[in-house]
Amino acid sequence: MSWWTYVKGFVEVRPFGRTQAEERYILETALNHLPRVTGSESDMNIHIVQKAGYDMSDSCNEFEQRTHLGNGRRGNFETQGTYYLLVEGSLRDREFQETYRELQKWLCRLAKRVSVQDVMIEVKAWNRNKLIRNDKGIYTQMLEDVSWINKDSINWCEYLMWKPYGTHRMVGYPEKLVEKYYPEIYKKEKEYEE
Structure with missing residues (x-):
């Protein structure tokens, strides 16, 4: 006979990023580097759902360049900074305490990297269950400061x-992009640095 624990719920997060693509990339990368919540047949599944609508708009792209190419009113880029992480899993050969400990480790590591706004996850086994919440903002307070604040x-x-990158008109673009598409500016930048 196998032991099973079950995990289901959601985590509301707000990742860093200046555009929708950058936010999604940062969130996915952070999730890929978190510890796993394991079972002998499969691990906990995480589904990313972007909240509908938008809560921010900006006239600059991810390279900090002003543009009028956005999809919103007056050419602004409209972005939604809130995502829901739906978590679910039927974890075989796991006792309640093992799953609970792995889930807490996963949540704490997530909360250090992206802003956790709300949590509601149920962990259940045949003989016990527990509802994890963001009571008193405990997970929200774990976010590590960014360098522009501290x-x-x-x-x-x-x-x-x-x-x-750069000190001239290409400020804001990644170095590799300048090197590839603007080699003459890249060469001048390198000479200036020496």
């Missing part, structure tokens, strides 16, 4: 954002 700190997800 110069002595850096959030792991900052490494995933486009880094500004």
